[in-house]
Amino acid sequence: DAKTTQxxxxxxxxxxxANLPCNHSTISGNEYVYWxxxxxxxxxxxxxxxxxxxxxxxxxxxxxxEDRKSxxxxxxxxxxxxxxxxxxIVTPGNQFYFGTGTSLTVxx
Amino acid sequence: GxxxxxxxxxxxxxxxxxxxxxxxxxxxxATTMFWYRQFPKQSLMLMATSxxxxxxxxxxxxxxxxxxxNHASLTLSTLTVTSAHPEDSSFYICSPSQGExxxxxxxxxxxxxx
Numbered sequence: 001d002a003k004t005t006q007x008x009x010x011x012x013x014x015x016x017x018a019n020l021p022c023n024h025s026t027i028s029g030n031e032y033v034y035w036x037x038x039x040x041x042x043x044x045x046x047x048x049x050x051x052x053x054x055x056x057x058x059x060x061x062x063x064x065x066e067d068r069k070s071x072x073x074x075x076x077x078x079x080x081x082x083x084x085x086x087x088x089i090v091t092p093g094n095q096f097y098f099g100t101g102t103s104l105t106v107x108x
Numbered sequence: 109g110x111x112x113x114x115x116x117x118x119x120x121x122x123x124x125x126x127x128x129x130x131x132x133x134x135x136x137x138a139t140t141m142f143w144y145r146q147f148p149k150q151s152l153m154l155m156a157t158s159x160x161x162x163x164x165x166x167x168x169x170x171x172x173x174x175x176x177x178n179h180a181s182l183t184l185s186t187l188t189v190t191s192a193h194p195e196d197s198s199f200y201i202c203s204p205s206q207g208e209x210x211x212x213x214x215x216x217x218x219x220x221x222x
Contacts, residue, residue, distance in 0.1 A: 041199070041216070042216065043112070043213035044201070045213075046109055046210055046211075049210060092208070094140075094208050095142070095154070096142070096154075096211050097154060098151045098154075100151050101151060
């Protein structure tokens with residue numbers, strides 16, 4: 001079962017940073033925080049994941065609070081192609097349960 | 109990331125017929141296969157988990173006799189929707205895995221049962 005809470009929807013202006021929050025207050029010590037996104041009618045796309053430390057890759061940055069009870073996915077310069085549903089998942093890595101996600105709309 | 113394919117990408121069938129969906133991991137060997145379905149405007153729901161050469165484990169509420177999963181090789185798994193009905197119309201997505209770690213997902217198969 002999903003153990004995360006995300007806002008239902010968010011808007012972001014094109015070119016600005018998109019900050020997507022996720023609450024996971026019951027996360028266990030061995031669980032990672034994963035982020036995926038799903039563009040309409042496609043399979044989910046992996047974005048980034050982390051355990052305790054902040055992570056950055058070519059797509060995004062992941063900021064995890066020190067108590068690990070919440071995290072934020074940052075898309076530094078949102079483009080129209082970033083419009084999608086973003087899912088935050090906590091898992092030890094063997095099964096992935098999806099919550100309702102955040103529908104991000106990037107506005108021109 | 110891993111390369112995953114699904115076939116067909118979409119299918120329309122008559123009520124009562126069976127439909128087989130294939131999922132292939134093209135660049136790695138998948139010891140575990142996850143199958144999800146997604147109804148319109150809803151999130152992905154895990155249906156079942158299968159390990160290569162073993163019977164699948166189904167999530168609560170998913171009928172194992174209706175959704176037959178075969179995972180006979182490390183690169184191919186099939187999901188057969190038997191005696192399909194309109195309520196089975198959905199988006200079916202596979203996710204081959206090497207057990208733990210990042211999961212990659214197929215592009216999905218859209219099923220419409222008339």
